[in-house]
Amino acid sequence: MQLANRRILLGITGSIAAYKGAELIRGLRAQGAEVQVVLTRGGAAFITPLTLQALSGRSVHANHLDAISESAMGHIDLARWSDLILIAPASANCIARLASGMADDLLTTICLVSQVPLAIAPAMNRLMWEHPATQENLARLRARGVQIFGPASGEQACGEIGPGRMLEPSELLDLTARFFAQGRLAGRSVLITGGPTREAIDPVRFISNRSSGRMAYALAAAAVKEGARVVLVSGPVDLEAPRGVERIFVESAAQMHDAIAARAPESDIFIAAAAVADYRPVAPALSKIKKDASNRQLELERTPDILAEVAAKHSARFIVGFAAETENLETNALHKLKEKRLDMVIANRVGLPDRGFDSADNEALVLWPEGGRRELPLARKESLAAELMAIIAERYDAKSQTENR
Ligand code: CTP
Numbered sequence: 001m002q003l004a005n006r007r008i009l010l011g012i013t014g015s016i017a018a019y020k021g022a023e024l025i026r027g028l029r030a031q032g033a034e035v036q037v038v039l040t041r042g043g044a045a046f047i048t049p050l051t052l053q054a055l056s057g058r059s060v061h062a063n064h065l066d067a068i069s070e071s072a073m074g075h076i077d078l079a080r081w082s083d084l085i086l087i088a089p090a091s092a093n094c095i096a097r098l099a100s101g102m103a104d105d106l107l108t109t110i111c112l113v114s115q116v117p118l119a120i121a122p123a124m125n126r127l128m129w130e131h132p133a134t135q136e137n138l139a140r141l142r143a144r145g146v147q148i149f150g151p152a153s154g155e156q157a158c159g160e161i162g163p164g165r166m167l168e169p170s171e172l173l174d175l176t177a178r179f180f181a182q183g184r185l186a187g188r189s190v191l192i193t194g195g196p197t198r199e200a201i202d203p204v205r206f207i208s209n210r211s212s213g214r215m216a217y218a219l220a221a222a223a224v225k226e227g228a229r230v231v232l233v234s235g236p237v238d239l240e241a242p243r244g245v246e247r248i249f250v251e252s253a254a255q256m257h258d259a260i261a262a263r264a265p266e267s268d269i270f271i272a273a274a275a276v277a278d279y280r281p282v283a284p285a286l287s288k289i290k291k292d293a294s295n296r297q298l299e300l301e302r303t304p305d306i307l308a309e310v311a312a313k314h315s316a317r318f319i320v321g322f323a324a325e326t327e328n329l330e331t332n333a334l335h336k337l338k339e340k341r342l343d344m345v346i347a348n349r350v351g352l353p354d355r356g357f358d359s360a361d362n363e364a365l366v367l368w369p370e371g372g373r374r375e376l377p378l379a380r381k382e383s384l385a386a387e388l389m390a391i392i393a394e395r396y397d398a399k400s401q402t403e404n405r
Pocket of ligand 1: 193253272273274275276277278303304305306307308320321322323324325336
């Protein structure tokens with residue numbers, strides 16, 4: 001099951017090859033993928049929504065003005081739902097509209113709002129394929145990172161011979177599987193917390209911290225590059241969600257806790273990179289607190305320790321925690337590793353102006369049980385994240401092998 005749990009949004013556009021979409025859906029589902037079909041008006045001239053619905057097991061979306069399908073899963077939700085958008089067949093017209101960024105039907109609208117990878121399987125007459133307009137459009141799409149699957153050469157529906165035939169469903173299936181099989185975390189799901197939390201004092205004031213979320217966001221991007229499905233539960237930060245990452249925004253430690261509790265059972269690796277407030281006001285005021293001449297006391301209570309809870313409940317998962325320390329880095333980090341029963345702790349110094357919290361750079365001391373240790377020197381958070389993710393993948397494999405023995 002090379003595509004287990006992968007969510008593929010299959011766009012079918014106006015080409016005679018649309019009928020091959022039926023076989024493609026079968027193949028994708030046989031490999032464990034979930035398939036959601038979006039049919040363009042042109043596509044609907046060649047294959048019926050009913051056929052596609054029966055094969056995909058989901059209702060087919062055909063028009064973005066369709067009030068019923070919008071209420072079930074609107075175009076934004078559809079864009080977020082998928083891990084890959086595959087347009088097969090992609091007509092010359094569809095390619096031209098994608099290249100110029102048009103959003104005049106549901107499929108092109110989804111492509112414009114989506115942050116997941118896009119692959120297209122062109123299908124058209126050889127003269128349309130060879131036309132400079134089509135070739136320029138394809139070059140633009142390629143430059144934007146769109147994967148072009150095919151086309152094949154051969155006899156065409158119109159009787160001509162040449163390039164432009166859509167690849168066979170079995171070939172498209174192989175290319176799709178190969179696309180997902182890249183990376184050391186291919187087929188794994190990674191859940192990450194990031195950023196600060198905000199604990200309300202009253203409707204306009206809160207307790208928070210200096211975390212920028214950059215380390216968590218860089219880790220999320222690095223996990224996607226390693227082929228993982230990534231969910232990032234993020235406190236309030238001013239960062240774009242990395243491409244391919246499902247982001248869930250939360251404010252308080254309690255909300256972060258609930259979002260993680262809902263997602264932890266379905267994830268293989270949990271990385272707690274958030275700077276979760278350890279305390280919150282016991283009784284946040286319901287209306288704005290007015291000043292007066294007296295001093296104030298704010299009573300605080302502990303928040304749930306999300307990391308410790310996930311480690312205790314889901315010991316089979318691979319659990320990574322962070323330790324931000326101003327002193328005794330290694331001793332404190334080792335204490336956290338043991339105390340919270342983690343598989344790995346990533347420790348770094350805070351309180352220095354050029355690294356850690358709210359800075360573009362960081363360094364890390366990585367520790368795992370039985371004396372495992374790696375020191376990573378000061379680097380941009382993005383390259384540090386790539387190194388950390390490689391270590392996480394390596395240790396994750398080691399843990400899985402020990403458990404399977
Ligand atoms: N963490 C969490 N939930 C909390 C608090 C912390 O998930 N309520 C996670 C952080 O994301 C991080 C790790 O736990 O991965 C940090 O551990 P913690 O013991 O909270 O560190 P400090 O807050 O620095 O603790 P201490 O006051 O003991 O130094």
